[in-house]
Amino acid sequence: MSDPTNICLSCGLCCDGTLIGFVQLESEELSPVRKLMEIEQTGENGMFFLPCNELSCNGCNIYSQRPKACRNFECRVLKSVEKRS
Numbered sequence: 001m002s003d004p005t006n007i008c009l010s011c012g013l014c015c016d017g018t019l020i021g022f023v024q025l026e027s028e029e030l031s032p033v034r035k036l037m038e039i040e041q042t043g044e045n046g047m048f049f050l051p052c053n054e055l056s057c058n059g060c061n062i063y064s065q066r067p068k069a070c071r072n073f074e075c076r077v078l079k080s081v082e083k084r085s
Contacts, residue, residue, distance in 0.1 A: 007081050009059040014073055017050035023069045036062050 013019050025033055025046040033039055037053055039046040054061040060070075 007078055012055055014075055015052045015055040020050055022047050022049045025067055029067050033067050
């Protein structure tokens, strides 16, 4: 399980609310993300609270379409695995 993708898909700590309480969305993401889940509008931007409704026992249901903040997040576990690779 040294592949970082496998770590992210099986862990879920960033999605279950353990590490983060919400995900901030940029204005250009609102429409595509709104098609995938319920979001809160915050002015021109949006957000959704964690735990994410798209997290299941099998991992993230929208992993290939996840918001930018989710794609860019790197936890210490991921950084540690990437450092060893």
